[in-house]
Amino acid sequence: MSVTAPAGFEAAGVAVGLKSTGKPDVAVVVNRGPRKVGAAVFTSNRAKANPILWSQEAIKGGVVEAIVLNSGGANCFTGSFGFQTTHQTAERAAELLGVGAVGIQVCSTGLIGTGDEVFRGKVLDGTEKAIAVLSPDGGEDAARAIMTTDTVPKMAVHEGDGWSIGGMAKGAGMLAPGLATMLVVLTTDAVLEPAEADARLRAATRVSFDRLDSDGCMSTNDQVTLLASGASGVVPDADAFTEALAAVCRDLARQLQADAEGASHAIAIEVVGAASEEDAVEVGRSVARNNLFKAAIFGNDPNWGRVLAAIGTTAAEFDPYQVDVSMNGVRVCSAGGPDRPREEVDLTPRDTHVLIDLHAGDTTATILTNDLTHDYVHENSAYSS
Amino acid sequence: MSVTAPAGFEAAGVAVGLKSTGKPDVAVVVNRGPRKVGAAVFTSNRAKANPILWSQEAIKGGVVEAIVLNSGGANCFTGSFGFQTTHQTAERAAELLGVGAVGIQVCSTGLIGTGDEVFRGKVLDGTEKAIAVLSPDGGEDAARAIMTTDTVPKMAVHEGDGWSIGGMAKGAGMLAPGLATMLVVLTTDAVLEPAEADARLRAATRVSFDRLDSDGCMSTNDQVTLLASGASGVVPDADAFTEALAAVCRDLARQLQADAEGASHAIAIEVVGAASEEDAVEVGRSVARNNLFKAAIFGNDPNWGRVLAAIGTTAAEFDPYQVDVSMNGVRVCSAGGPDRPREEVDLTPRDTHVLIDLHAGDTTATILTNDLTHDYVHENSAYSS
Numbered sequence: 115m116s117v118t119a120p121a122g123f124e125a126a127g128v129a130v131g132l133k134s135t136g137k138p139d140v141a142v143v144v145n146r147g148p149r150k151v152g153a154a155v156f157t158s159n160r161a162k163a164n165p166i167l168w169s170q171e172a173i174k175g176g177v178v179e180a181i182v183l184n185s186g187g188a189n190c191f192t193g194s195f196g197f198q199t200t201h202q203t204a205e206r207a208a209e210l211l212g213v214g215a216v217g218i219q220v221c222s223t224g225l226i227g228t229g230d231e232v233f234r235g236k237v238l239d240g241t242e243k244a245i246a247v248l249s250p251d252g253g254e255d256a257a258r259a260i261m262t263t264d265t266v267p268k269m270a271v272h273e274g275d276g277w278s279i280g281g282m283a284k285g286a287g288m289l290a291p292g293l294a295t296m297l298v299v300l301t302t303d304a305v306l307e308p309a310e311a312d313a314r315l316r317a318a319t320r321v322s323f324d325r326l327d328s329d330g331c332m333s334t335n336d337q338v339t340l341l342a343s344g345a346s347g348v349v350p351d352a353d354a355f356t357e358a359l360a361a362v363c364r365d366l367a368r369q370l371q372a373d374a375e376g377a378s379h380a381i382a383i384e385v386v387g388a389a390s391e392e393d394a395v396e397v398g399r400s401v402a403r404n405n406l407f408k409a410a411i412f413g414n415d416p417n418w419g420r421v422l423a424a425i426g427t428t429a430a431e432f433d434p435y436q437v438d439v440s441m442n443g444v445r446v447c448s449a450g451g452p453d454r455p456r457e458e459v460d461l462t463p464r465d466t467h468v469l470i471d472l473h474a475g476d477t478t479a480t481i482l483t484n485d486l487t488h489d490y491v492h493e494n495s496a497y498s499s
Numbered sequence: 500m501s502v503t504a505p506a507g508f509e510a511a512g513v514a515v516g517l518k519s520t521g522k523p524d525v526a527v528v529v530n531r532g533p534r535k536v537g538a539a540v541f542t543s544n545r546a547k548a549n550p551i552l553w554s555q556e557a558i559k560g561g562v563v564e565a566i567v568l569n570s571g572g573a574n575c576f577t578g579s580f581g582f583q584t585t586h587q588t589a590e591r592a593a594e595l596l597g598v599g600a601v602g603i604q605v606c607s608t609g610l611i612g613t614g615d616e617v618f619r620g621k622v623l624d625g626t627e628k629a630i631a632v633l634s635p636d637g638g639e640d641a642a643r644a645i646m647t648t649d650t651v652p653k654m655a656v657h658e659g660d661g662w663s664i665g666g667m668a669k670g671a672g673m674l675a676p677g678l679a680t681m682l683v684v685l686t687t688d689a690v691l692e693p694a695e696a697d698a699r700l701r702a703a704t705r706v707s708f709d710r711l712d713s714d715g716c717m718s719t720n721d722q723v724t725l726l727a728s729g730a731s732g733v734v735p736d737a738d739a740f741t742e743a744l745a746a747v748c749r750d751l752a753r754q755l756q757a758d759a760e761g762a763s764h765a766i767a768i769e770v771v772g773a774a775s776e777e778d779a780v781e782v783g784r785s786v787a788r789n790n791l792f793k794a795a796i797f798g799n800d801p802n803w804g805r806v807l808a809a810i811g812t813t814a815a816e817f818d819p820y821q822v823d824v825s826m827n828g829v830r831v832c833s834a835g836g837p838d839r840p841r842e843e844v845d846l847t848p849r850d851t852h853v854l855i856d857l858h859a860g861d862t863t864a865t866i867l868t869n870d871l872t873h874d875y876v877h878e879n880s881a882y883s884s
């Protein structure tokens with residue numbers, strides 16, 4: 115059900131030839147109300163795609179009537195023509211839905227530099243076709259239409275106390291968020307004011323998508339959008355809602371990690387004993403971005419020296435000669451020196467757990483990443499050809 | 500000739516079984532004077548190997564009598580036993596050479612975590628054997644003994660005006676300097692005071708090794724050491740000497756780039772039109788570290804969108820919609836949009852030139868890097884097994 119699980123939402127996904135495979139490539143999600151509250155977080159990459167430039171401005175009033183998403187082209191670095199394409203997409207959707215254009219969020223994903231007249235024609239065509247088949251059961255179709263190199267659609271649902279949250283996500287490469295990552299649409303029928311929606315979305319993404327760092331590469335097009343219809347008539351408990359939203363985001367983040375391009379391991383880097391949350395995240399992210407560590411995990415090699423070398427490049431509070439490192443439950447390094455023999459570590463399971471104890475405080479954070487594999491190199495050396 | 504090209508130096512390289520291949524693995528370079536001036540720059544990784552911890556302290560007086568280097572084990576994260584190994588190595592060399600132990604620099608390279616009693620015995624044995632066969636012709640033997648996954652020894656010589664500079668380097672992975680990178684020994688028979696040696700070494704490495712970033716991974720063991728014998732009796736012109744030293748360093752850096760683990764392209768990322776040198780270096784380094792860009796070059800794909808996405812993650816002064824990008828002479832992106840068709844770019848040569856014009860000033864810097872290949876993944880997933 116994904117984004118159409120909460121009351122007040124309709125969605126659709128259609129195929130208009132943006133993908134050479136003929137698979138669905140334009141999705142629309144519409145909020146039927148009664149409230150049209152929206153909030154979003156965007157990539158912190160300073161090179162932002164045209165849809166981001168539009169959506170950042172359009173959402174300032176806290177109202178989102180609908181969101182149009184296309185795969186098969188990022189409409190990034192396509193100049194003023196590309197921006198006009200985004201604007202025309204919003205206007206076309208607004209006209210068909212009988213609302214104002216600033217109520218329309220637009221997201222695009224695919225190859226950077228794609229956004230010519232053919233692209234524009236197909237996106238406008240897809241917007242019309244999707245709006246014509248909007249349905250309260252269209253959540254899965256929408257989730258399929260935003261896939262690029264994803265092998266499976268990503269969906270999640272949470273049932274709260276009289277309200278619910280639904281979500282869909284796409285993203286299989288270039289996963290390294292600043293404020294947000296990938297394309298994600300979250301819906302809820304809870305009653306939220308715009309400022310509440312914004313605050314709870316930021317709180318939820320900070321501990322979920324912001325801690326997914328598959329390949330260290332930050333996209334130009336990432337956006338996470340929350341639409342709140344108020345259709346349940348229930349004002350949720352603030353903490354319960356934020357935690358539920360975070361749980362849905364973590365669920366989607368794990369689905370993204372599980373389907374990351376070419377990966378053979380889904381690695382959770384749990385940093386404990388940190389002096390601050392910032393330190394824990396910096397240490398986890400530094401290890402997650404270390405190509406030598408990532409290649410070692412691919413080779414089922416518990417190379418803890420590379421973990422310590424990566425930690426050493428951070429500004430976090432720690433003494434290298436106090437650090438412990440465990441892999442899949444075996445402490446291979448204690449106090450910055452060898453502990454259990456590396457032969458005891460079994461790295462053959464896809465799910466991999468690296469535990470780093472900095473012994474510098476009592477704060478914890480977990481970063482999700484993937485290994486560096488032959489398939490990753492292959493997929494990303496052949497992507498645009 | 501490498502490090503024994505300048506007057507006043509002897510060197511040797513011997514095999515003592517640190518490498519499983521039986522190839523040479525301990526090198527010694529001795530300064531016979533009359534002056535024993537030394538300077539060094541060290542990795543800025545906070546997780547430093549035992550030889551770094553020793554050498555940083557020992558060099559504070561500005562005197563280097565000799566340097567002992569071993570491959571086949573990094574002696575990093577090997578605890579106080581490992582530090583004692585380094586100290587004993589310095590004492591053994593000092594005793595045999597009839598000098599003080601603080602005059603001995605020690606460098607190690609190889610797998611992190613390697614440094615047990617067997618390792619210690621072999622390093623001490625190698626130190627003795629190398630000192631026993633020191634020779635004014637031993638430069639190439641020394642260069643071979645410090646190789647790890649290097650496929651060729653790296654050597655350089657510069658003839659100045661009455662003085663000369665020699666150098667050797669090793670390093671094929673984990674190439675991303677902070678203050679220094681890899682193991683490098685530079686020698687000169689010019690007459691230099693310790694403060695001059697230090698200043699000129701820092702000036703030279705800042706524009707050479709500091710701009711080599713093969714795989715974004717900073718080592719725990721990197722050290723660049725300059726030994727000055729004064730044997731020529733010539734006080735060099737300061738600018739001429741610094742430029743010559745930088746030229747030798749650039750030569751060695753290019754040799755390291757050419758031999759980087761598994762690479763199929765040697766990429767020069769030239770950033771022009773930057774507002775400052777810091778901006779130019781940050782932009783070049785960000786592109787050099789972007790796995791998607793690196794994989795695209797491996798696939799001979801002139802994917803300029805990934806270049807712009809990487810630039811967008813920096814704090815440098817630029818407007819994404821002013822940036823031009825050329826690859827091997829073809830301007831594929833101008834003013835942040837598509838320019839020439841990607842089909843015009845020939846990326847089949849190993850040497851690859853990426854030119855980025857930020858249009859934000861008049862400063863330039865070039866970062867050297869490599870592509871991300873199947874062989875890189877293979878070599879680094881199998882390294883310690």
